[in-house]
Amino acid sequence: MMLGSILNPINSTIIAVALVPIGNALGAPPSQTAWLVSALYLATALGQPVVGRLIDVFGPRRLFLVSTSLVGVAGVIGTLAPNLGVLIAARVLLGFGTCAGYPSAMALLRSEGRRTGRDSPGGVLTALAVTNQTIAVIGPLLGxxxxxxxxWRATFALNVPLAVAAVLLGLLRLPGSAGTGESPQRGRLAAQLDLPGMGLFAATLMSLLLFLMNLHLRDWYLLVLAAAAGIAFAARELRAGTPFVDLRVLGGNPPLLATYGRALVAYVVSYAFLYGFTQWTEEGYGLSPFHAGLVQMPMFLVAIGVSVLSGRRPGVRGKLLVGAVGQIVACLVMLTLAGSSPVWMLVLVALVFGIPQGLNSLALQNSVYFQADPERTASSAGLLRTFAYIGSMVASSTAAASFGPRVTTGGMHHLAWVMLAAGALFLLLTVSDRTLGRAPGSAPLPGRLRA
Structure with a gap:
């Protein structure tokens, strides 16, 4: 579970310190290398809920093995890539390959909860979150x-041994039966998977994300396509006997919808810092990729400590409030930085960012586990990642627009203002959500919210 779930974050964090070397080697400006970030998240945002639904139907084993094998193939392609286009294609394949890890983990937790009668695996959920935080620590430094x-090619080659290890462990340890959702019959398979719904969902998300990746009024038609596909998707799902995304259930579950909204804006801030601030420390401030990774380490170390200390506490409101305030404070400190600032100021920003990094991801993950329909745990977890990846692509596009052809301190400040606005919205969404105040064991809310 842990190894599968880290394949995405390790590729996310390693690429942060590799963007500048890749751009220098291939003659690509930041506006083009930003596609290396967006390509992975575009593929994963599309693939996570689809693969999650397949896991709900078939169980995790088959989906995990096939998907994780693609990670190794993508590692080989990226290592041998002759140009930026092939490198972007490798990142797309990586995105699809990492889709099964996190939904599989959440589905296995749900099935183990049924088997053992322990429906509140706080320790295991914390371990899953801390594992991802630990990889985030290692990622920039390892990169x-x-x-x-x-x-920079070595950062792609790393995926080959990781994929081999994940596939071998999957073959040895993952249960062979479905066990996490419905038992499909061949005649009903297409209806259970809702292939038209998946296609319309992909068309909606693809059009929207392509617009977000290169914000410009000349691409207005992409928004029109997204709206048209979205309307068709909603009409299809409301009529389908077994919908891909049950809009009736989702619409009747305001706590889960609010969690998805918070995830989007929280990850705008998180990923704008991860990619934008890291590029500035290298190109605008003058650090090497290794030292830029070292500057990021305090953030992830603090995040691990915060996750461990707060993981077993059931409430999420306090975590989210402190996380929101931490984001705002860190953005304000970013606005004071300049090319002449001492290194300890960069470390201070990373330390402050570590607090929301540890609290927000844990609280959002736990919220979805308790708010989601138990029969759709994997697809609901996939949708959480989809909203997070939409936030990451907004962050990537904003960073590219803020920096332009060169990474400057002025561009970093512009990015910090956008991050500050997103952090304020995250705080507003948390303060206004009264359902977060319910204590464990109180009357259940829509979607089984317990924490």
């Missing part, structure tokens, strides 16, 4: 080391 030893 810097790999680039120093073997160049």
């Amino acid at each position: 810097g080391l790999l680039i120093g030893l073997g160049g």
Whole structure:
């Protein structure tokens, strides 16, 4: 479960320190290398809920093995890529390959909860979150080391041994039966999967994300396509006997919808910092990729400590409020930075950002586990990642627009203002959500909210 779920975050964090070396090697400006970030999240945002639904129907084993094998193939393609276009294609394949890890983990937790009668696995959920935080610690530093030893191509080659290890562990340990959702019959398979709904969902999300990746009024037609596909998707899902996304249930579950909204704006801030601030420390401030990774380490170390200390406490409102305030404070400190600032100021920003990094991801993950329909745990977890990836692509586009052809301190400040606005919205969404105040064991809310 842990190894599968880290394949996405390790590729997210390693690429943060590799963007500048890749751009220098291939002659690509930040506005083009930003596609290396967006390509992975575009593929994963599309694939996570689809693969999650397949896991709900078939169980995690088959989906995990096939999907994770693609990670190894993408690692080989990226290592040998002759140009930026092939490299972007490798990142797309990586995105699809990492789709099964997190939904599989959440589905397995749900099935184990049924088997053992322990429906509140706080310790295991915390371990899953801390594992991802630990990889986020290792990612930038490991990326810097790999680039120093073997160049940026080594950051892609790393996926090959990771994929081999994940597939072998999956073959040895994952249960063979479905066990996490319905038992499909061949004649009803197409209806259970709702292939038209999946296609319309993909068309809606693809059009929207392509617009977000390169914000410009000349691409207005993409928004029109997204709206048209979205309307058709809603009409289809409301009529389908077994919908891909049960809009009736989702519409009757305001706590879960609010969680998805908070995830979107929270990850706008998180990923804008991860990619935008890291590029500035390298190109605008003058650090090497290795030292840029070192500057990021305090954030992830604090995040791990915060996750461990707060993980077993059942409430989420306090975590989210402190996380929102932490984001706002960190953005304000970013606005004071300049090319002449001492290094300890950069470390201070990373330390402050570590608090929301540890609290927000844990609280959002736990919220979905308790708010989602138990029969759709994997697809609901996939949708959480989809909203997070939409936020990451908004962040990537904003960073590209803020920096333009060169990464400057002025561009970093512009990015910080956008992050500050998103942090304020996250705080507003948290303060206004009264359902977060319910204590464990109180009367259930829509979608089984318990924490």
